[in-house]
Amino acid sequence: MYAFRYQRPASVEAAIELARADEDAKYLAGGMTLIPAMKHRLAAPSQLIDLARLAQLKQCERIITGDQKAWRIGAGLRHVEVATHADMAKDLPALAALAGGIGDPQVRARGSLGGSVANNDPAADYPSALLALNAVVMTDQRRIAANAFFTGMFTTALEAQEMILAVEFPVPLRAAYAKFPHPATGYAMAGVFVAELTAGHWQVAVTGVAAGAFRWHQAETAIATGQAVPALDRDDLMEDMHAPGAYRAHLASVMLAKARSQLSDGVGM
Numbered sequence: 073m074y075a076f077r078y079q080r081p082a083s084v085e086a087a088i089e090l091a092r093a094d095e096d097a098k099y100l101a102g103g104m105t106l107i108p109a110m111k112h113r114l115a116a117p118s119q120l121i122d123l124a125r126l127a128q129l130k131q132c133e134r135i136i137t138g139d140q141k142a143w144r145i146g147a148g149l150r151h152v153e154v155a156t157h158a159d160m161a162k163d164l165p166a167l168a169a170l171a172g173g174i175g176d177p178q179v180r181a182r183g184s185l186g187g188s189v190a191n192n193d194p195a196a197d198y199p200s201a202l203l204a205l206n207a208v209v210m211t212d213q214r215r216i217a218a219n220a221f222f223t224g225m226f227t228t229a230l231e232a233q234e235m236i237l238a239v240e241f242p243v244p245l246r247a248a249y250a251k252f253p254h255p256a257t258g259y260a261m262a263g264v265f266v267a268e269l270t271a272g273h274w275q276v277a278v279t280g281v282a283a284g285a286f287r288w289h290q291a292e293t294a295i296a297t298g299q300a301v302p303a304l305d306r307d308d309l310m311e312d313m314h315a316p317g318a319y320r321a322h323l324a325s326v327m328l329a330k331a332r333s334q335l336s337d338g339v340g341m
C-alpha cells in the first residue's frame with residue numbers, strides 16, 4: 073500500500089470537519105471493504121478517518137411515533153451487535169437474523185451497518201432489508217428514504233464526505249429474509265426480504281441478482297392478492313462466473329418461497 077494518514081477523531085463533528093477539509097479523505101468503519109480496495113489500489117485515500125470508536129454511531133434505540141414503532145440503529149454497529157441485540161430482535165427478528173448471516177464471524181465482528189449501506193455492494197444483505205422495510209438513512213445532513221438512497225452498483229445518494237449516522241427501520245407486522253449464500257464469502261447469490269408492513273401491505277426486496285437491490289413489485293401484488301408469484305422478469309440480471317442471470321432469477325423465486333414459509337412458521341427470519 074502507499075502512504076496515507078490515519079486519523080482517529082474523538083467525535084462525529086471532528087470527523088466531519090476532517091473530511092470536509094480534504095476531498096480525498098475517506099471514512100473508515102471496519103475496513104472490511106475499504107482496506108482490501110486500498111491494497112488492490114482501487115481506492116487511494118489521502119487519509120482514513122476512523123469512525124470505529126465513536127459512541128454516537130453506536131447507539132441503538134427504539135423510537136415510537138404515534139402508533140409507528142421503529143429502531144434507529146447507529147451506523148457504527150457491527151453486524152454481530154445487530155445480530156445479538158436482544159431487544160431489537162424482539163421487534164425485528166428478520167433483521168437480526170440477516171445480520172447474523174453476513175459473511176463469517178470475523179466479518180461480522182468488524183463490518184458495520186453504515187459501511188455496508190454506504191458501500192452498496194450488489195450482493196450485500198442489508199440493502200434488501202432497507203428497501204422492504206421502508207427504512208430511512210440518517211446522515212449528518214438529511215434523512216434519505218431507502219428507495220432514493222441506493223442509486224446503482226456501489227453508488228448511493230450520499231454526497232462527498234456525507235456521513236451516515238444511523239438507519240431507522242420501521243417495525244413491520246412480520247418479516248423474513250432468506251438468502252442463498254455464495255459458498256466462499258456468504259454474500260447473497262440471491263437474497264429476498266419479505267415484510268408485511270401493515271395488514272395486507274407487503275413489500276419484497278431482492279439482492280444479489282442485479283446491479284443493486286430492488287423491490288419486486290410483481291411479487292408484492294401477487295402476495296397481497298393471493299395469486300401465484302410470477303417468475304422474476306428483468307433484463308439487468310447479473311451474469312458472472314458464479315452464476316448466469318437465469319439461475320439467479322430462479323434462486324430469487326426459491327428464496328421468496330423459503331422466506332414466506334418461515335413467515336407462516338412464525339420463525340420470522
Ligand SMILES: Cc1cc2nc3c(=O)[nH]c(=O)nc-3n(C[C@H](O)[C@H](O)[C@H](O)COP(=O)(O)OP(=O)(O)OC[C@H]3O[C@@H](n4cnc5c(N)ncnc54)[C@H](O)[C@@H]3O)c2cc1C
Nearest residue numbers: 101102103104105106175183184186187196197236258259
Ligand atoms: C470475506 C467477506 C465476506 C462478506 N460477506 C458478506 C455477506 O455475506 N453479506 C454482506 O452483506 N456483506 C458481506 N461482506 C461485506 C461486509 O459485511 C461489510 O459490511 C462491508 O465490507 C463494509 O465493510 P465495513 O463496514 O468494514 O466498511 P469499510 O470497509 O470501512 O467502508 C466501506 C465504505 O463505506 C464508507 N463508510 C463507512 N462508514 C461510513 C459512514 N458511517 N458514513 C459514510 N460512509 C461510510 C467508507 O468510506 C468506504 O467507502 C463481506 C465482506 C468480506 C470481506
